[in-house]
Amino acid sequence: MAVFTRPSRPANDDAPDTARPEPVAPEGRLRRLRTVHPTAARVLRRTATALSAALVLMALLLPNTLHTVTPGKFARLPVEGIIGAAVLLALPRRPRLVAAVVAGLGLAALTVLNLLDMGFHEYLGRGFNLVLDWGLLDDAQAYTEDAMGGAGATALAVGAVALAVALFAVMTLATVRLSDVLVRHRTVAARSTLAAAVVWTLSSALGIQVAGLPVASDHAAALLQGQARRVQSTLRDEAAFEREARQDAFGRTPGEQLVPDLRGKDVLFTFIESYGRSAIEDPRISPGVRRTLDAGTKSLAEAGFAAKSGWLTSATYGGSSWLGHSTFLSGLWVDSQQRYTTVTSGDHLTLTKAFQKTGDWRTVGIMPGVQKAWPEAGFYGLDNVYNAFELGYRGPKFSWSTMPDQYALEAFQRLEHGRKRDKPLMAEIILTSSHQPWSPLPRMVGWEDLGDGSLFGPIQRAGTNPAAVVADGTRSKEEYGKSVQYSVTSLTQWLERYGTEDTVLVFLGDHQPIARVSGHRAVRDVPVTVVAKDPKVLDAIAGWGWTDGLRPARDAPVWRMSDFRDRFLTAYGSTPSGGRG
Template sequence: MPSTLSTLRLQEFLRLPAEAVMVAVVLLSLPRRARLVVSAVLGALLGALTVLNMLDMGYNDYLGRRFNIVLDWGLLADAQSYLKDSLGGTVTLALTVGVVVVVILLLVLMALALVRLGNLLDRHRARATRATLLVGTAWITCTALGLEVGGVPVAAEHTAGVVKFQVETVRQTLHDEAAFRKEAGQDTFGNTPADQLVPDLRGKDMIFTFIESYGRSAIEDPIMAPGVDRTLADSTAALAKAGFHAKSGWLTSATYGGSSWLGHSTTLSGLWVDNQQRYRTVMSSDHLSLTKAFKKTGAWDTVGVMPGVQKAWPEQKYYGLDKVYNAFQMGYQGPKFSWSTMPDQYALEAFQRLEHSQQRDKPLMSEIILTSSHQPWAPIPKMVDWDTIGDGSVFEGIEKAGNNPADIIADSTRSREEYGKSVQYSVTALTQWLERYGTDDTVLVFLGDHQPIARVSGNHASRDVPISIVAKDPKVLDRIADWNWTDGLRPAHNAPVWKMNLFRDRFLTAYGSTPHPSGS
């Protein structure tokens, strides 16, 4: 079996596997009892590798990478939660039971099948030996001549390749843990005194906002781009009318299709956090996050708005947030929109009501995660009059009239169309909030955390996401003039592209922070 859905074709199965020849040689050389044991073990192993291939297909399609057998088991629980939110508990339970049954059947039936084949080889030992020699010779010949069927080599050693890849992945994963822990212990701004951190932003209300799945594809894909580009152009004009101006560029995300927290932590830590092990290392470290730098100064109050968080969130400490509002702490009484617990417009209005509008002795630094553009992009909220939002009940009719998630998940074209609409909604909600509530001292930094899944962005899409800085004070944007970012909310195709982990240091430097390394 191939490791991607796009290569799941008939010709992949019209091949001579070298592993089968080697297994036949081994089984023919063993006595009966040993043969039965070896057959059962190899059969079960083949079943496990089949399951692994299926996981690879799913992970490649959704996350743009293969399954990591050391780190990725925990994500299966997240996948189950996503299905429950998108398709309902009954369907998710049925799918979960079905998956478990299929896995057990694969392991058991593969083992029984190989035991049976081993017995057949033994019963017809002479003919089996000749056939094995003949197939082995054919495999060597096909390899030497490079014979192909439909562009696929006839001679295969895919299973051995899968095993080799996973063994190497395990080795690299274990080695990476120690190397990355050392890297996280070094920080360009780790010992910077409080009064030397972001001095050029003192007095500003800072807002760092991540828009779920807001990727380059939303701006440049021919199906999605027209609507999104129109929204960005209209929003740029509306903000300019309100006195705000923007500059935009591209960041290459550390994740793809999901695992948003890896994108958030990469942006804010200045470290390349592309797996769960690295994430845990960073969260338990003293490496200075960009948001914590504002707290360290003592010149800002800090708050997080996290509508996607529905359980304990110890990361609050790492990000230096005095207070965090999760999905249950913003007073929302309306319907969920599939995975998203509330519309972005409500989350922003709640932020305004609970924090941004409050009188305080210090400016406010906020981290906000907007979730309405999270897959499966159905149903999608619609904008309502800001004065009618209330407790969110106004969204009930919109949710009921929306698309069924199951209809969108199964249709690639509709997924792309609805994804584009969801990005338009999130950008509109954020920019309208800024028009309505932003002040002369408001500075907004907003970006995507990753590209949408391959079914939407394409099998060969980049990992780039847009990022914009918006402010009324011209001095704020003057500080990043040498970045050569594009004016407005839509980055040009040839605007600079940085790795996402580079943003923290460049932002701190641009706004006057003085490097004082730690851990070197």
């Protein structure tokens, strides 16, 4: 009888009887996919190529302002794409790969700059400055924390970084893929590139347009040129502004010759956040604001006060309030962070410092928006500054605003204005309740009930959701108008309640609200008003041509904000010294 035995195998071979499958490389999987599913593979390849082309065209044609992003912008022929295709076709394999990668990274960087430009145009009415504006991203993060909460702001920041990283990766893959497609179909690609060049040239020469836009586009090159000019202008501006800042018509004027006609008066320079011309003239915002201003004019007149109002063109728009403050007080056009740093590092005479220089006023700052060290106090000539933590407030924040304006003004009364003193006051007061996102908003309460501000807790909790207001342009306009009404009412009621024969109030907006509220073509004008009981105070500015009351007429004079300092000092008897400060 035959005996069958099982074939032996090495003792250390503990593999199963079935053969192990060999690992398949990704290239092998793709080849297998093409073999097994040729139609699906072909569709996938073509889809990837189409998406790559669309992504590159998007980067080349993407506008840098949000309101101009329309379908027609992407129905154009970019010369940069034609030149790029010709270069890739002409290069050998390795240099072509390097060029494709560099092009992808460059297009991703251009897209990021365009997105930053969009954000800056929406909020600040200007493009992103590669030299100066990186520091403002921290302020944007703080603003989103106030509007959306810490978790929402963190998620947004992480999402933005992830999106940027993904954009660089995907854009690079897209340009590499397109370069491979061009080479694989070299003859067709060369003919297509030549045809596109002919069409672009003819379209450019003949001015052919579709939907009001030229077919021939050099948009990406123009954006890069604009960024380069912006950088060059920034670098040149620093030295020029330093020379300008050294010139000061009142810099050498002795203290006894500064504002002699205001001796004995309490002079208050008050900025209302985002109080712009749109608040008074935009038909969707102005009705409530106009009623508030007219009611304030009437009630102040009954209390013995008179007012005159005009317009100033701010150096900033939508934000960066400190640029407006420094422009108004220094008499210099401070429209960038670089200029701000330059002027506040020097000893140029500010309007507030002029009062300090006389030795006849106590100078203070009420700064509820300041939450960290603020060395600029010395530049502004303020003997004492009360920041957000020194005004005694124990209530809730209202988004960005640390406290309601009514409370800040009452704290000023308690800490300085209402105290017995041997000198009159000069105060710089910043009111913040009308700061975006205008949600939730405080409301007026009894002045005698303010206490430490704790009563604002239920008001804040019952307010609107800032995230919902930020996302809705119509609601933003509505809430903005309400915030201005609240700020103006707080100020006029304070003046009625605590103002005296010797009180002189100058109040103004620091800038217009963001473009979503004021409009993309809005001017940069803000209202400015002088209020006093003493008729001599307003008689001194009768020649300015300003409108009687708190509401400036549409045709009232418009000055650059930097002109105010010298006009004010001159009106109240100051003697120019000329030359350097």
